[in-house]
Amino acid sequence: MKILIQNGRILDPISKTDGIKDVLVENGVITAIEEKITASADQIIDAKGCWVTPGLIDVHVHLREPGYEYKETIKTGSRAAAKGGFTTICCMPNTNPVIDNEILVEYIKMKAEREAIVNVLPIGSITKGQKGEELSNIGKMAQAGICAISEDGKSVMNAGLLKKAMKYANMFNLPVLSHCEDNTLVGGGVMNAGEMAERVGMKGIGADSEEVIVARDIILARNTGARLHICHISTSGSVQLVREAKLRGENVSAEVCPHHFSLTDEAVEGYDANTKMNPPLRSAKDVESLKEGLKDNTIEIIATDHAPHHIDEKNCEYDRAAFGIVGLETALPLGITHLVEDNILTPMELIEKMSTNPAKLLGIDKGSIQVGKIADITIIDPNEEYEIDVNTFASKSKNSPFHGHRVKGKVKYTIVNGKIVLNDGELI
Amino acid sequence: MLRSKDILGIRDLSSEEIIHILETAKDMKERIENKKIREKSLKNFSVVTLFYENSTRTKMSFALAGEYLGADVSDLGVATSSVNKGESLVDTGITLDQMGIDIMVIRHSMSGAANVLARNVKASVINAGDGVNEHPTQALLDLYTMYEKKKSFKDLKVAIIGDIIHSRVARSNVFGLTKLGANVVVGGPSTLISKNMECLGAKVTTDIKEALKDADIVMGLRIQLERQKGGLFPDLREYRDLFGIDEEMLKYAKPDALLMHPGPVNRGIELSTEIIDGPQSVINEQVKNGVAVRMALLHLLAEGRKNNEDIDSEWTYTRPYIQNRWNQRCIG
Numbered sequence: 141m142k143i144l145i146q147n148g149r150i151l152d153p154i155s156k157t158d159g160i161k162d163v164l165v166e167n168g169v170i171t172a173i174e175e176k177i178t179a180s181a182d183q184i185i186d187a188k189g190c191w192v193t194p195g196l197i198d199v200h201v202h203l204r205e206p207g208y209e210y211k212e213t214i215k216t217g218s219r220a221a222a223k224g225g226f227t228t229i230c231c232m233p234n235t236n237p238v239i240d241n242e243i244l245v246e247y248i249k250m251k252a253e254r255e256a257i258v259n260v261l262p263i264g265s266i267t268k269g270q271k272g273e274e275l276s277n278i279g280k281m282a283q284a285g286i287c288a289i290s291e292d293g294k295s296v297m298n299a300g301l302l303k304k305a306m307k308y309a310n311m312f313n314l315p316v317l318s319h320c321e322d323n324t325l326v327g328g329g330v331m332n333a334g335e336m337a338e339r340v341g342m343k344g345i346g347a348d349s350e351e352v353i354v355a356r357d358i359i360l361a362r363n364t365g366a367r368l369h370i371c372h373i374s375t376s377g378s379v380q381l382v383r384e385a386k387l388r389g390e391n392v393s394a395e396v397c398p399h400h401f402s403l404t405d406e407a408v409e410g411y412d413a414n415t416k417m418n419p420p421l422r423s424a425k426d427v428e429s430l431k432e433g434l435k436d437n438t439i440e441i442i443a444t445d446h447a448p449h450h451i452d453e454k455n456c457e458y459d460r461a462a463f464g465i466v467g468l469e470t471a472l473p474l475g476i477t478h479l480v481e482d483n484i485l486t487p488m489e490l491i492e493k494m495s496t497n498p499a500k501l502l503g504i505d506k507g508s509i510q511v512g513k514i515a516d517i518t519i520i521d522p523n524e525e526y527e528i529d530v531n532t533f534a535s536k537s538k539n540s541p542f543h544g545h546r547v548k549g550k551v552k553y554t555i556v557n558g559k560i561v562l563n564d565g566e567l568i
Numbered sequence: 569m570l571r572s573k574d575i576l577g578i579r580d581l582s583s584e585e586i587i588h589i590l591e592t593a594k595d596m597k598e599r600i601e602n603k604k605i606r607e608k609s610l611k612n613f614s615v616v617t618l619f620y621e622n623s624t625r626t627k628m629s630f631a632l633a634g635e636y637l638g639a640d641v642s643d644l645g646v647a648t649s650s651v652n653k654g655e656s657l658v659d660t661g662i663t664l665d666q667m668g669i670d671i672m673v674i675r676h677s678m679s680g681a682a683n684v685l686a687r688n689v690k691a692s693v694i695n696a697g698d699g700v701n702e703h704p705t706q707a708l709l710d711l712y713t714m715y716e717k718k719k720s721f722k723d724l725k726v727a728i729i730g731d732i733i734h735s736r737v738a739r740s741n742v743f744g745l746t747k748l749g750a751n752v753v754v755g756g757p758s759t760l761i762s763k764n765m766e767c768l769g770a771k772v773t774t775d776i777k778e779a780l781k782d783a784d785i786v787m788g789l790r791i792q793l794e795r796q797k798g799g800l801f802p803d804l805r806e807y808r809d810l811f812g813i814d815e816e817m818l819k820y821a822k823p824d825a826l827l828m829h830p831g832p833v834n835r836g837i838e839l840s841t842e843i844i845d846g847p848q849s850v851i852n853e854q855v856k857n858g859v860a861v862r863m864a865l866l867h868l869l870a871e872g873r874k875n876n877e878d879i880d881s882e883w884t885y886t887r888p889y890i891q892n893r894w895n896q897r898c899i900g
Binding site: 334335336338339340341343410411452455456457458459460474 | 579656657658676678679681683684686694698699700701702736739762764765767768
């Protein structure tokens, strides 16, 4: 199978390539990147006006399988990923049962091999059953192929146990993806604590509940030498804590979700639970800090926290509704619309945060579009404008607060291991 | 004429709508007091009360308001309904909608529950208290009571004392009073009051004397024992000594100040018995006014429904409201 991509704007953060070129893919590998390639091909893609980028990588996805297949499956989640331009996704372990042993890791890999159309990398839980009591089979899961450990959905509240987990994970060179939330400070909150919570009369989740754990985990990582990655950073104070840790030279990274830099807690007015997520949508000041963090590279990764939920879990009382929104199919346009168009990031920097840096965190040979690399490629039309319509989502769930939002930037082609899985915007 | 098919909160009402409701309530109060002039203007209208939380006065007040106007009023006994089998609020609402209910009155422990119901049904929804969000009909009856006695809201000083942070009554009153030109001071222990109330236009203080000083209206709020168990204050004795209002404390307010309370009162804790039963107290009057205000609301909503057969095109629905708001925020 030969694919020739013509006249696209190549964006490769590793080689710092930014120019109009052709790309030739043969048998799953990039074999040429030149100004004009004349070779024949099975499919020729006219990428004029489009970005040709390394395939996007999402380090934070919930695929819900096993246990919650009515919300999403490995198959449907991977299709949503392909539609969003992602060629590799990492699935969080808060399934039922929890991914806390090698058998479940093997199960995910087997299902992914059979049914997924993008690369799926499982993440193992830190503690058995995510109960926060004893370590999961981290070593056996590492052998079976997990890419990281995380207790996502909650923090390991026992600091001593987390410290042991960090030390233990170091043996296997696994990053620790930390969901930062002190549950003693959450107090039943459902949205950001602040003026909007006061207006709509709902219990707030203060910034301190996140920042206390960010600070704790940075200290533990310093002492253990662990590779700490802060998930879905959402507050001004957290950004500052990570910035200071980096200035001290510590091995800490952070991710932000598109919804946290695109919306503020003002969106909660009206009580539509599609605005309910954890951490919650924050204040305008926090959003500014997140953007500053992206700009000065305190935050080097954009991840979706794709969290599918059934409509009944959202069309209900706000307090009762599930936390989380789907994100795979809106991440790129939100990045282009809110970051590139607003001159927060250059196109190259956006792609670096959505592909190259996630690959670095995971330690995988991806995130670059160069000769000899496996052909995971995304082709994006950055100028196409449209209204987000949840009814067009490939995800099984439609819980997005962005329905009806006008955005810029559409994924046209997704190529995984040299195979086209999204062809001119249509899934194959 | 009201702009929306629902009454979800004072926050959504304009000052003109509030005054219109209060003026209508004046007429309704006469009907309560003079049985001869009671009109059955709501004949063939169906009203259902859905109370997911316990209530005596609000539920009874709605039931009587409906009956005085000739409506068919029924109560969904939540504890004995399919809700007990796990039926969702939305499904319960849709079921009642299919049965032809015109107006649903809902009380719920979760903020925004009335909004969720309203955007899923064609019936008009009245919020009878949702979580810590709003209790618009209580606020309207409080406003009516002040309006009747003080004639104007302009520069009125209203002191609301007690558990502010958990009080939907306080919040609805702040929304309403500030819209109408009154000055509101909220006072209580720092763990039961949020500084963010200032963003709603109220002054916040933990000094009760400062709150009461020269007040035209003093409103006490009920203290719930479970707050103490939750560690928000040490015990009721300390609360009464530091934040309770008695005859001595009431002297800080103007001599003709009105004493109000949404009830039920913990006698001797937030208010002393002497002042509850004293000459400045209008607590019992509030109860009667509650029926008048609820009659006014049922009357106005029914009038709106009669005038808007095609309510889809004429009335403001919550869903498009949300959608429009989001589109305004959207870039591009």
